[in-house]
Amino acid sequence: MTVDHDIADLDQATGGRFRINWAENEMPVLRSIRERFDREKPLTGMRVTACMHVTTETANLVQTLQSGGADIVLCASNPLSTQDDVAAALVTQNEVPVFAIKGEDQATYHRHVNAALDRQPHIIMDDGADLVSALHRSRRELLQGVLGGTEETTTGVIRLRAMAAEGALEFPMIAVNDSDTKHLFDNRYGTGQSTIDGVIRATNILLAGRTVVVAGYGWCSRGIASRARGLGANVIVTEVDALKALEAVMDGLRVMPMLEAAALGDVFITATGDINVIDCAHFERMKPGAVLANSGHFDVEINLPGLAAMADSGPELVRPFVEEYRLNGRPVYVLGEGRLINLASAEGHPASVMDMSFANQALAAEYLVRHVNDLAAGVHVVPREVDMTIARLKLESLGVAIDELTPEQDRYLNQWEEGT
Numbered sequence: 001m002t003v004d005h006d007i008a009d010l011d012q013a014t015g016g017r018f019r020i021n022w023a024e025n026e027m028p029v030l031r032s033i034r035e036r037f038d039r040e041k042p043l044t045g046m047r048v049t050a051c052m053h054v055t056t057e058t059a060n061l062v063q064t065l066q067s068g069g070a071d072i073v074l075c076a077s078n079p080l081s082t083q084d085d086v087a088a089a090l091v092t093q094n095e096v097p098v099f100a101i102k103g104e105d106q107a108t109y110h111r112h113v114n115a116a117l118d119r120q121p122h123i124i125m126d127d128g129a130d131l132v133s134a135l136h137r138s139r140r141e142l143l144q145g146v147l148g149g150t151e152e153t154t155t156g157v158i159r160l161r162a163m164a165a166e167g168a169l170e171f172p173m174i175a176v177n178d179s180d181t182k183h184l185f186d187n188r189y190g191t192g193q194s195t196i197d198g199v200i201r202a203t204n205i206l207l208a209g210r211t212v213v214v215a216g217y218g219w220c221s222r223g224i225a226s227r228a229r230g231l232g233a234n235v236i237v238t239e240v241d242a243l244k245a246l247e248a249v250m251d252g253l254r255v256m257p258m259l260e261a262a263a264l265g266d267v268f269i270t271a272t273g274d275i276n277v278i279d280c281a282h283f284e285r286m287k288p289g290a291v292l293a294n295s296g297h298f299d300v301e302i303n304l305p306g307l308a309a310m311a312d313s314g315p316e317l318v319r320p321f322v323e324e325y326r327l328n329g330r331p332v333y334v335l336g337e338g339r340l341i342n343l344a345s346a347e348g349h350p351a352s353v354m355d356m357s358f359a360n361q362a363l364a365a366e367y368l369v370r371h372v373n374d375l376a377a378g379v380h381v382v383p384r385e386v387d388m389t390i391a392r393l394k395l396e397s398l399g400v401a402i403d404e405l406t407p408e409q410d411r412y413l414n415q416w417e418e419g420t
Contacts, residue, residue, distance in 0.1 A: 005091045006099045006112060008084040016059075016089030023056035026351035028397035029359045029390060030064055037068035042366045044069030049121035051113060051131045052152065053081040053343055054100040057354035059090055064362050066094065070123075075116035076100035077127035078297070079109050080336060081343035110134075117142060123365055124149035126173075128297045129156035136168060147372045148172035150364045152357070154187065154218070155273045155297035157379070164378045172375035174364045176357070179382040181390040183219050186357040190349030192223025194342035195269060195295040196231065202321040202335045202345040203291060205267075208232030213265035215258065216272035217244040220295060224269055225253060236261045238277075258282055267291045269341075270301035280306040286332055293335040295342055302338045321345040359390045 002010070024031060037043070048070045052058050058074070065072050074096055076082045082100040090096040097119070099112035113130055117139050124131045126149055135143055148171045151157050157177050163169040177183055200207070212233040214225045221237070225248070229235045238258040239245035245255050262268075262282040266289075270277045273296050280303060294301045307325055308315070311332075314325035321336045321344055336344030349357075363386045368375070395402065405413070412418065 002091060003095050003097045004115075005087075005097055006101065006115065007087040007091060008082075008101045010088050010092055012085035013088035013092040016056075016083070016085030016087070017093055019056045019083075020059045020086060020089055023351035023354075024060050027057065027060050027355040027358070029355045029393045030060055030362065032393060032397075033359055033362050034060075034064040034067045037064060037362070037366075041069040043123075043369060046070045046122045046147075046365075046369060047119055048072040048123045048125060048365070049116045049119055049131060050074045050125035051077045051116065052125060052127045053077055053348060054087050054090075054098065055081070055083050055343070055348050056086055057349070057351050057358060059086050059094075060351075061358040061361055062090060062096055063094060064358070065365065066096070068362070068366070070365075071119075073097040073116045073119045073121075074100065075112040076104070076109065077130060078340055078343060079104045079106065080339045081348070083347070114139070120145055122147050123368060125152070125361060125365070126150065126156055127152040129159040132156075132160065132163070132169070132173065136163070136170065143170055146171050148174070148368045148375060150174045150176045150361055150368070152361065153177050153297050154183070154220070158273055160379050169377055169379070171377050172368070172372070172380055173378075174368060174380050174382060176360045176364050176382060179360045179387050179390075181356045181387050181394070182360050182382075185353050186349060187219035188223040188226075190223070190353040190357075191220040191271065191295060191342065192225075192227040194346055194349045195220075195224050195271070195293070196227045198295075198341035198344065198346035199267065199269070199291070199293050199335065202293075202319075202341065203333075205291070207267070210234070210266040211236060211264050212267045212269065213238065213258070213261045215268070215270040215277045215301070217241070217248045218271070220271040221269075222251075224271060224295065225251075228267075228269075229253075233267075236264060259285070262286055265290060267293070269293045269295060271295040272301060273297065275300040276303040276306070277301045279303045280310060283307055283310060283327060283332060286330075288330045289333070291333045291335065292338070293341040294338050295340060297340065299338040302334065304334065304338050307332070307334070356390055356394055359393070360386070363390070 082102040237248040262285040311325040315323035
């Protein structure tokens with residue numbers, strides 16, 4: 001009997017299984033953790049509710065948690081990020097309750113979040129803090145049973161730290177995003193490649209010779225800027241942080257206010273985590289045919305209500321994931337409804353980089369179970385030893401060896417007497 005679910009089409013399960021297995025080939029670190037989990041069962045008896053992008057890589061994380069003994073339910077963390085064949089495979093072949101449909105409306109999205117929470121989780125795995133928000137706002141009757149959780153993305157960690165600062169967060173959350181083996185690789189290399197992949201798949205435009213404006217210069221935006229420049233684009237960065245702006249300048253990029261960049265850009269990509277980064281005053285200055293894409297977690301970085309109010313017509317779907325607005329007859333194109341373009345029109349991050357991110361998720365869940373009595377309500381970092389274990393396992397999977405300190409070198413680095 002098939003478990004409770006709400007997905008697009010169970011008949012897509014076979015294709016989903018092939019793709020899940022393909023991703024597993026690129027995830028040796030998570031596979032090694034799964035083998036240990038299968039022996040030790042560190043998550044036995046734990047009900048886990050995960051609100052994450054339903055992708056092939058997430059499926060491999062789900063299977064790892066199941067191997068550890070967890071009873072897991074999954075819902076989408078974005079209305080456009082679900083891979084329907086993966087959802088079908090998880091339901092039919094792994095017996096995981098999944099509540100996710102690519103293209104679901106907002107009401108369905110929130111209904112799915114609540115359906116996943118109905119399983120009364122001990123542990124939550126969040127990607128954007130929607131589970132945490134729902135628990136604290138509308139599902140407070142479940143709070144007492146929650147031991148804690150993990151958070152995958154920058155936007156979610158920002159929300160969690162705001163809650164913690166106000167004393168509103170009622171259980172411990174581990175900021176997986178802040179692990180070095182997550183943000184230095186997933187955010188930079190994963191977001192960089194998958195965002196450009198999404199823009200190109202949606203539009204089939206040539207980036208070489210075009211001016212690409214990247215909003216922000218955090219780790220995600222650095223990756224996007226780097227990959228765009230590598231494809232021959234002229235890259236402009238906009239920032240509000242003086243230090244990050246200075247880094248962009250030293251990296252050889254032009255830096256200027258968005259209002260100035262708006263008149264110069266051919267393609268605009270946001271990845272800041274803030275609202276209205278591209279706003280009405282910017283739309284007014286844009287060239288005919290400007291392309292707007294977002295790679296931040298929520299669809300608020302491009303002021304779409306403002307654009308719709310200004311437009312003579314639109315949005316009109318002119319090709320999959322490309323909507324045209326006309327401003328005094330001038331076309332402006334928005335990709336993926338302003339949602340995460342790397343998952344709306346492409347497949348998200350490559351599995352090999354998600355290998356480390358989801359290794360962090362699995363080990364953070366194990367750490368949480370073992371240390372829950374020691375963790376106060378608030379935001380906690382992934383322990384350094386976990387970070388280093390993942391880095392070491394990834395190097396081993398790549399066939400890369402590194403040096404070790406000799407006892408003499410170790411002693412030298414831990415003393416203060418010797419000097420010039």
